[in-house]
Amino acid sequence: MPIPLGILAAAGVRAAGGSYEHIQTYNVGSSGSIASVSFNVASYASTYQHLQIRAVVSAANTAQWMNIGFNEVTSAGSYYSHFIRGTGSAVNSFASGGEGLGAAYMAKFSSNPTAAVIDILDPFEAKNKTVRALTGNATAETFGGPIMLWSGQYMSTSSVTSVEIYASSTTFNAGSRISIYGLKAS
Amino acid sequence: MPTATYIPLQTITLSSSASSVTFGSIPGSYKSLVLVANYSHTASDVDALVYLRFNGDSSNGSMVGMRGNGSTTASYTQANMFMSYAGGITTTRGNSIIQIEDYSATDKHKTSLVRSDLSNLKTEAIANRWASTSAVTSIALVSSAYSFASGSTFSLYGIAG
Amino acid sequence: MTMQVIQHIELSSASSTIDFTNIPQNFTDLSVALSLRSSSAPSSSAINDGGITFNGSNSNKSGRLLYGQGSAAASATYTDLYIWYPTSLATANTFGNISITIPNYANGNVKSTSHDIVTENNATFSYTMIFAGLWNSTAAITSLQIYANGTTFVAGSSATLYGILKGSDGTTTVS
Numbered sequence: 001m002p003i004p005l006g007i008l009a010a011a012g013v014r015a016a017g018g019s020y021e022h023i024q025t026y027n028v029g030s031s032g033s034i035a036s037v038s039f040n041v042a043s044y045a046s047t048y049q050h051l052q053i054r055a056v057v058s059a060a061n062t063a064q065w066m067n068i069g070f071n072e073v074t075s076a077g078s079y080y081s082h083f084i085r086g087t088g089s090a091v092n093s094f095a096s097g098g099e100g101l102g103a104a105y106m107a108k109f110s111s112n113p114t115a116a117v118i119d120i121l122d123p124f125e126a127k128n129k130t131v132r133a134l135t136g137n138a139t140a141e142t143f144g145g146p147i148m149l150w151s152g153q154y155m156s157t158s159s160v161t162s163v164e165i166y167a168s169s170t171t172f173n174a175g176s177r178i179s180i181y182g183l184k185a186s
Numbered sequence: 187m188p189t190a191t192y193i194p195l196q197t198i199t200l201s202s203s204a205s206s207v208t209f210g211s212i213p214g215s216y217k218s219l220v221l222v223a224n225y226s227h228t229a230s231d232v233d234a235l236v237y238l239r240f241n242g243d244s245s246n247g248s249m250v251g252m253r254g255n256g257s258t259t260a261s262y263t264q265a266n267m268f269m270s271y272a273g274g275i276t277t278t279r280g281n282s283i284i285q286i287e288d289y290s291a292t293d294k295h296k297t298s299l300v301r302s303d304l305s306n307l308k309t310e311a312i313a314n315r316w317a318s319t320s321a322v323t324s325i326a327l328v329s330s331a332y333s334f335a336s337g338s339t340f341s342l343y344g345i346a347g
Numbered sequence: 348m349t350m351q352v353i354q355h356i357e358l359s360s361a362s363s364t365i366d367f368t369n370i371p372q373n374f375t376d377l378s379v380a381l382s383l384r385s386s387s388a389p390s391s392s393a394i395n396d397g398g399i400t401f402n403g404s405n406s407n408k409s410g411r412l413l414y415g416q417g418s419a420a421a422s423a424t425y426t427d428l429y430i431w432y433p434t435s436l437a438t439a440n441t442f443g444n445i446s447i448t449i450p451n452y453a454n455g456n457v458k459s460t461s462h463d464i465v466t467e468n469n470a471t472f473s474y475t476m477i478f479a480g481l482w483n484s485t486a487a488i489t490s491l492q493i494y495a496n497g498t499t500f501v502a503g504s505s506a507t508l509y510g511i512l513k514g515s516d517g518t519t520t521v522s
Contacts, residue, residue, distance in 0.1 A: 019352040020192040025347045049355060049507060050380055054218055056287040084415030084475040086252025086261030093415025095471040112315045115287045115297040121382040121444050127503055132444040132465045134299050136313025138250050140263045146250035147313040149475045151465030157440050175293045179217060179347040185355030185507050192350040194514025198521040210520040224450035254413025254422025279459040281450055303461045303479030309413050311477055337456055341513040
């Protein structure tokens, strides 16, 4: 039987099936008004090495931001975040600690849909959880997030059992979609 | 049950130079599209750029970008969508990676995120918006000056969700 | 299926390098996910640098950087393929998060790399960075080394190498 394209019977190359897998998608329904989404990932600790979240969202209050949290921990002292952004007229960089709903200012809502690709490496390992995200909505504004590279950390070495995505001080609109994926390491 | 998700759709490798590349008949069955371009141009021009167009539409686009050119930073807006904007085009190799979320949705405008790197000119990130609720069925990359060189590759992937 | 893990390395003890060798040549692109921290702070900073080497060659590398450090943004030019990571002076147990994409790693063109890098720290000072790299060699990449400058990566640092295979679905057209 011919070996399928992309597969080698050599050490270090895994069989067909792929290392990037969809876990769950949350679609905000017609009623909207959802303030947070939580993904339970406790059962995936032995399956995946890394997690990725892809989202396209809008919110009732376009002046607010999207945050990320872990294990339903909302204490301000458990998170810190940083970003570099382009506002449409300037590039600037900020840091934010202790926002109380997770690592803050990950993505800004606007009248345009906000897209985010969020990478969480080694969430099930005994290290603090560092998150990297590329987010943006193409809405030029001085205090917004038209295009951002963002980082945040959850300062706990506990294994991640849940990931929360918050619409801070607002709610996600109908049509918002947040998906979580797992990346294998073997 | 988790399923394999990252699906290759189409790749083009230019056997001769071309001023544009178009992916058409894109199936609407995925949640996201990822387009990876590894390319050079037939000449260098620090003022040239590469447009990103959905469904052949050269209107209804806008973007905000930021770049570093190795000495200064800049952020900018335009009334078009781009795969590469600030810092021009080059005869050496560059990368652009475009992420398009909910590309087939008919209830929202389309936001795409781009990372665009030309090591001898700039590193850049862009957020584009296509102000249309139509599903994206084609993607065109249009070079504004000088063509994509032979050997340039453009690969499109679908991500299920 | 398109995206396949090639190898995952997690350090069980400190090491100045993480090495992928005998990289299979049947994929189209490589993607590397790095979670790194160093055991010391050679520059007395919470952040230190390192780099990427292909095929053992430490020449013909260059790049441009855009970065934020928590309070200001700037850009710089380099003659190496750089990465950055938290040191022993950063918040305890905090590792950086890096993604590196290398399209067409096995073809006969020069190799361009795209790095997205964040370090993190329980303080204002931390890096968020994008980097455009070039290895000006037409050789196919058969090995990849991640190295720390003047220090070692701590145990628990990890690197995951993925291969991504292009394809044709028979439906999507090109012109």
